[in-house]
Amino acid sequence: MNRVLLTGRLTRDPEMRSLANSKVVTQFSIATNEYRGGQEKAEFHTVVTWDRLAEICAQYLGKGQLVAIEGRLQTRQWEDDRKLRHWKTEIVASSVEMLSGRKKKDYAAESAAEALATQAAQLGVQPHELAADDDDDELDDEDLDLEPEAELAMAAA
Secondary structure, eight states: OOOEEEEEEESSOOEEEEOTTSOEEEEEEEEEEEEETTEEEEEEEEEEEEHHHHHHHHHHOOTTOEEEEEEEEEEEEEEOTTSOEEEEEEEEEEEEEEOSOSOHHHHHHHHHHHHHHHHHHHTTOOBOOOOTTOOSSSOOGGGBOOOHHHHHHHHHO
């Protein structure tokens, strides 16, 4: 049976790419810790996700987040241009569970939106409700019902 269960922190943001056959793959690495004899030893693991799971990981995961990974070990082998053999062992994840909440970028986007709303309120402008066709949660210039004078004042600020 080839089954891997790991809990660790991402050491970098996931990197997503599309292949020629229109499949999507995301790679990232996680660090796990082992405690032996009162000392901590870190291990680093490369994780690969495919298709929809790859898209979700690229969108929601970020460096430093704690995740639980379930998958299988896979070792790839190839020859480079100089005819040297290389091996790489990685975890092909079938399940990724986020254990530490939202990404740092999400908090930054939320504070930027709040600052924009505060600035609009100081200018005496009231944001209207988001348009029904607006799928994102971010506050755009279109989402503010601005008078021409307020738009100029915001542009100057």
